[in-house]
Amino acid sequence: MTLLPTPVAAFGYLLAAICFIVAIKGLASPRTARRGNLIGAAGAALALAVVLLSTEFAGANLAIVLVTIAAGAVVSVPVARRVAITDMPQLVAIFNGIGGGAAALIGLIELTQHEVLGVQGDAMAGTAIATGIAIGSLTLVGSLVTFLKLQGWMTARPVVLPGAPVLFGAAVIGTIAGAAVVAATGQVWWGVVVLVVAGALGVLLVLPVGGADVPIVISLLNATTGLAIIGTGWAVDNVLLLVAGTLIGAAGTMLTLAMARGMGRSVSGILFGALRGSSTAGSTQASDRPVRSATPEDVAVALGYARRVVVVPGYGLAVAQAQHVVAELVDALRERGVDAVYGIHPVAGRMPGHMNVLLAEANVGYELLVEAGEVNPTMPSTDVVVVVGANDVVNPAARTEPSAPIYGMPIIDAEAAGQVFFLKRSMRPGFAGIENELLYSAKTQVLFGDAKDSLAAVHAALKTV
Amino acid sequence: MDAMTTLTLLVLAGFVGAEVVSKVTSRLHTPLMSGTNAISGVVLIGAIAAMAGTTNPLLVVLGTLAVLLATINLVGGFVVTDRMLEMFSRPQGRRGGDE
Numbered sequence: 142m143t144l145l146p147t148p149v150a151a152f153g154y155l156l157a158a159i160c161f162i163v164a165i166k167g168l169a170s171p172r173t174a175r176r177g178n179l180i181g182a183a184g185a186a187l188a189l190a191v192v193l194l195s196t197e198f199a200g201a202n203l204a205i206v207l208v209t210i211a212a213g214a215v216v217s218v219p220v221a222r223r224v225a226i227t228d229m230p231q232l233v234a235i236f237n238g239i240g241g242g243a244a245a246l247i248g249l250i251e252l253t254q255h256e257v258l259g260v261q262g263d264a265m266a267g268t269a270i271a272t273g274i275a276i277g278s279l280t281l282v283g284s285l286v287t288f289l290k291l292q293g294w295m296t297a298r299p300v301v302l303p304g305a306p307v308l309f310g311a312a313v314i315g316t317i318a319g320a321a322v323v324a325a326t327g328q329v330w331w332g333v334v335v336l337v338v339a340g341a342l343g344v345l346l347v348l349p350v351g352g353a354d355v356p357i358v359i360s361l362l363n364a365t366t367g368l369a370i371i372g373t374g375w376a377v378d379n380v381l382l383l384v385a386g387t388l389i390g391a392a393g394t395m396l397t398l399a400m401a402r403g404m405g406r407s408v409s410g411i412l413f414g415a416l417r418g419s420s421t422a423g424s425t426q427a428s429d430r431p432v433r434s435a436t437p438e439d440v441a442v443a444l445g446y447a448r449r450v451v452v453v454p455g456y457g458l459a460v461a462q463a464q465h466v467v468a469e470l471v472d473a474l475r476e477r478g479v480d481a482v483y484g485i486h487p488v489a490g491r492m493p494g495h496m497n498v499l500l501a502e503a504n505v506g507y508e509l510l511v512e513a514g515e516v517n518p519t520m521p522s523t524d525v526v527v528v529v530g531a532n533d534v535v536n537p538a539a540r541t542e543p544s545a546p547i548y549g550m551p552i553i554d555a556e557a558a559g560q561v562f563f564l565k566r567s568m569r570p571g572f573a574g575i576e577n578e579l580l581y582s583a584k585t586q587v588l589f590g591d592a593k594d595s596l597a598a599v600h601a602a603l604k605t606v
Numbered sequence: 607m608d609a610m611t612t613l614t615l616l617v618l619a620g621f622v623g624a625e626v627v628s629k630v631t632s633r634l635h636t637p638l639m640s641g642t643n644a645i646s647g648v649v650l651i652g653a654i655a656a657m658a659g660t661t662n663p664l665l666v667v668l669g670t671l672a673v674l675l676a677t678i679n680l681v682g683g684f685v686v687t688d689r690m691l692e693m694f695s696r697p698q699g700r701r702g703g704d705e
Contacts, residue, residue, distance in 0.1 A: 161645050166626040168641040168687075174634060175691040178641050182684040185648050192651040196658045202666065206654055209670050213677025221685035226693075230636070232686055237643045240679035244649050246672035250656045250665050257662070265609065360639050366646045371616065373652040382652050383612065384619045389642050391623030396630070396638055403632050493635035501693045512632075 145195040153191035154381035160184025161385055165392050188381055226499060227459045230492040231291045234359045237366055238284025244369035245277030245336055251376045252323070252332045266376060267324035273372030274332050275320050275339040280365050282343035287359050290347075291491060299351035299415035312342035349415035351546065353533060356492045357400050357411055364393025403487045404550045414546075432568070435586035437595065440527070440562050441602035444474055447524035450481040451516055453553050456490045457530015457566065459499050461592035467529060468503040470600045477603075482509050484516040484526070484553045486534035513553050520557035528555060528563045530592045535561075536577045545575050561585045564595045640687040647680025 145153070161184050167177020189210075198206070217236075224232050248270045255266065289295040302308060319335040322328070350358050367390030374382025401408050444450055452471060458464060474481040483505065489496045497510060511519075513534075520526075528535055535555040538545040555561050561584055568580075568587075579585055588595050607615075630638060653676045657669020 157648075161648075162622055162626065164645065165623065165638075165642060168638045169627045169630040169634060171631065171634060174637055174641075175688065178637075178644070178684060178687045178691060181641060181645050185645065185650075185680055185684070188648055188651050189654075192654050196655060198658045199661050202658055202660075202669075205666065205670055206657070206673055209673045210650075210677045213674045214681045217678040217682030218685055221682040222689065224686065224689075229640075229686060229690065232682070233636075233640045233643055236679045236683045236686070237646065239675040240643070240646045240649055240683075243653055243672040243676040243679065246668050246675070247649070247652050247656045250660070250668050250672070253662070253665055254656075254660060356636075360635075363639055363643050363646070366643070370646055370649050370652070373649055375612065377652050377655045378607065379652060379655060380607070380615070382649065383615055385645060385648050387616050387619035388623035389646050391620040392627045392642050393639070395624050395627045396635060396642070399627075399630065399632070400635050403635070487632035487635075494633040495636065497633045498636070498690055498693045 143195050143197055145191065147195070150191050150195035151380070153187060153195075154379070157184040157188040157191070157381055158384040160187065161388055165388060226502065227456075227491070228292075230356055230359060231288050234284045234287045234291065234362070237359065237363050238281045238288070241277040241280025241284065241362070241366050241369050243277070244273045244366070244373045245281060247373050248272075248274035248277065248376065249329065249332050249336070252327060252329050255327050256329055263327070264324050267327050268320070269372045269375030270327075270332070271320035271323040271335060271372075273369050273376055274323070274335050275316050276365050276369035276372060278336045278339040279316075279343040279346070280362050280369060282340040283347045283362050283365075284343075284359070286344055286347040287350075287355050287362070290350075290355050297351060297355070300348040301415050302345070302348065305345065305349065309342070309345045312338060312345055316342055346412065349413070350411060351415065353404065353488060353547070354406065354411040356488075357397060357404070357406070357408070360393060360397040360400055361408065361412075364390050364397055367391070367393055400488075400493055403493060404547075406550065430581055432580050433586045435562060435588045437588065437598035438602045438606075439586065440588055440599045442606050443525050443560055443562070444479065444481075444527070444599070445477060445603050445606045447479055449519070449523045450474060450479055450525045450527065451484040451511075451520070451523050451553075451555075451558065452481065453484045453486070453526060453528045453531050453535055453555060454489060454496050454500070455486075455529065455531020455534060456495075457564070457592050459490055459495065459530070461530065463529065463593035463596055464499045464503040464505075466593050466596040466600070468500065468505050470596050470603070471505075471509070473600060473603055482511050482516070484513065484555075485510045486513050486531070486551075486553050488550075489531055489534045513551055517554045517557075520554045523558040524560065526555040526558040526561045528561065529596065530564060530566075532565075532577055533575070535579060536575065537579055538575055538577070542575075547575065555579060556582065559584065563587045564592050565589060566591060637687055637690045640683065640690060644680060644683025644687055647676055647678075647683050650676035650680050652676075
């Protein structure tokens, strides 16, 4: 006996599905985003209540489930609350990956139960289960590789194994063939084979993706989780999972395309560009070409007597946790009557919107954050551009060098301003691993050092000029 | 549910999913990715449904692991998304003192 009759449970799932649609719609607009997220959480809580009250549990399973859910919440809340803002993309990748892992495990459980009950051979159910296992495993392993890349535990450069296209093709065919055997026979061990081969496919898919493209692949793997959930929903015959999985798959696909478009890249170019042997030019070696270096006083004088200043922040600002210091400097300039604003590149940092989040943390008003498309026309009348810990997003190679990995990406046109200061720790190239000709331009000077220290020194020097 | 009903449901839900995110500012790309990721944690109910009726110890262990992973995805996903969005929605305008 269960507490909820089936029609009531079905109605509860319908309400949860509506919550998810409203949640995703809310998340897509700045005004309603936070409320949208809470509505999504409410939908998930409702779905959880419905499944607990409408399912018959054998033995001590209900107690096990409740304790495990409590344990999962205890583990995840502190991690999610304390993670540094720079590490959020990795955390999302991990969360997404383990969600896929859960879908793969559910597939194996269903497969075993079908074998025990002797109901193998239902091709529809078998296909659903095989989909859950294959896509879930691919998502789990692929997400782990993106985590390693973003965390810096392995190189962020594209990695192309010898014979990669052949291996990749073999893994695709192996996964599909294995899934077909699972669908036809329902044998558990073939499910394990699919799990392993699809995991290898996940590695082969993500390894050749380099640098700034990694967040787009996280988004793609987010969409594939949706597919895995469709497989799960089909296998356990749950309408809410079918709807939620499809919503996530469709919204995730649109989002992935939008992110790729924002960087002037194509999804197939991101995934397979390195395999085709194109666009991996560049090096992570520090260049030994001469640059003109500047002192904090040089920068302070140029800024203090400028009419218009654009600060272009990048990942270095996030790493140095310099968002408060840069906001103080810009405030000081504005108090002096300098028209100082931030030029925000949509993909500066390690995730789209990274800089908005970071500067919002320092209470910088939206009106000072000017998007690339709006700031570029004002560049010729801008006296000074200060590039803080950014590189690729101001690299003119995106316009002039067809062989560069970032070719075609919209950039902030710092080159057009009167004077450019780079605040950098070293001469190492940016995430994309390519030289930035702007560094060697006659109008450019570099202030070496940690962004936080450099900005504080410039701010101090500004008081004396 | 028969195959045709399922297919109808999937196609309609797919159109809804694509439509609701069709015009989203790049600033919200990451929270939106994180939020949809959190929703994918609802696979938790699949994990519960799959393990509920079994007494096979191996399946209970696998199911418990699936419940744990899905819960971390679900709860952690919503919390981290809320944190991202909290940073967006701080009071605008002049900066106050640092906390």
